[in-house]
Amino acid sequence: MFTNPITRRSVLAGAVVTGISAALTACSTDSVTLPGASSTSGAANDSVFKNAPIADASLILSGSTMDTIKKRGKLVVATALDAPLVSQQDPANPQNVNGFDADLAKLLAIYILGKPTVEWVPSASESREALLSNGTVDVVFSTYTITTKRAEQIAFAGPYFMSGLAVAVKSDNTTIKGIDDLGGKNVIVQTGTPSVAEVPQKQPTAKLMPFATTPEGVQALTQGRGDAYVQDYVLLASQSSKNKDIKVVGAPFTTEPYGIGLKHGDAAFKTFVNNWLTTIEKQGLWGQVWKNSLGSVGDTPMPTAPSIGSVPGS
Numbered sequence: 001m002f003t004n005p006i007t008r009r010s011v012l013a014g015a016v017v018t019g020i021s022a023a024l025t026a027c028s029t030d031s032v033t034l035p036g037a038s039s040t041s042g043a044a045n046d047s048v049f050k051n052a053p054i055a056d057a058s059l060i061l062s063g064s065t066m067d068t069i070k071k072r073g074k075l076v077v078a079t080a081l082d083a084p085l086v087s088q089q090d091p092a093n094p095q096n097v098n099g100f101d102a103d104l105a106k107l108l109a110i111y112i113l114g115k116p117t118v119e120w121v122p123s124a125s126e127s128r129e130a131l132l133s134n135g136t137v138d139v140v141f142s143t144y145t146i147t148t149k150r151a152e153q154i155a156f157a158g159p160y161f162m163s164g165l166a167v168a169v170k171s172d173n174t175t176i177k178g179i180d181d182l183g184g185k186n187v188i189v190q191t192g193t194p195s196v197a198e199v200p201q202k203q204p205t206a207k208l209m210p211f212a213t214t215p216e217g218v219q220a221l222t223q224g225r226g227d228a229y230v231q232d233y234v235l236l237a238s239q240s241s242k243n244k245d246i247k248v249v250g251a252p253f254t255t256e257p258y259g260i261g262l263k264h265g266d267a268a269f270k271t272f273v274n275n276w277l278t279t280i281e282k283q284g285l286w287g288q289v290w291k292n293s294l295g296s297v298g299d300t301p302m303p304t305a306p307s308i309g310s311v312p313g314s
Contacts, residue, residue, distance in 0.1 A: 140261030164252025178250025
């Protein structure tokens with residue numbers, strides 16, 4: 001479903017990495033078993049982090065964002081914190097966040113700091129640009145779809161994953177099988193996401209029901225306040241992995257390239273992050289993170305990492 005024909009370009013010139021990661025800090029590496037994940041996922045994640053690359057000192061340019069992060073001693077990351085298999089916070093230990101996006105963020109922290117020390121900042125779709133622009137966070141890892149409109153306010157590294165909008169319904173629904181069946185239906189969407197524009201384009205007679213967060217949208221669906229919920233496939237998959245009252249139907253009907261949100265105009269940091277992405281993909285760590293999170297449920301084959309800079313806005 002996620003197979004992407006775009007191939008990865010070669011490592012960018014000047015990216016130099018060294019050795020093995022230093023000892024990991026307990027605040028961000030303790031693992032929990034996510035819904036649908038195997039009991040061995042914690043050990044698998046530890047292996048990923050222990051073999052993570054660290055940037056050569058020459059790449060941490062004096063006065064750069066990388067230098068600021070290293071001197072601060074932590075990477076400040078905005079993410080949703082409520083998406084199983086993507087970025088799920090452990091209620092018993094708020095510093096412990098796991099999933100595809102969260103584990104990639106830890107790998108970036110290791111690349112800069114030598115250890116996965118991350119400060120997690122909760123974010124909603126409508127707050128991400130502001131968090132970057134005002135310097136509250138260094139990066140956004142939050143199933144953040146790259147668009148040219150967003151790229152006018154912030155910058156994107158990547159893309160690092162290709163997803164797409166999909167349709168979820170209640171598990172006992174047998175009449176809706178995808179976007180083609182949503183004409184005239186009450187369709188739940190999330191404010192600030194591509195679904196707000198894409199659903200009317202595909203189904204002009206659909207009646208939109210906006211909600212602010214993914215959990216609110218899922219709750220509205222299970223309570224029967226809408227006929228279907230259109231949201232990013234990855235988020236719907238993560239929600240269905242822990243909620244058997246909903247199911248994803250049909251294939252994604254759009255292409256949604258995920259990017260890493262960065263502050264606008266910081267070309268050096270964008271190049272640095274893109275070099276890091278290329279490195280972890282070549283070393284197989286990107287694939288291991290996917291297997292330990294999104295790949296731990298369902299029968300979806302491992303997707304191909306998209307080419308950096310391959311979509312408008314990246």
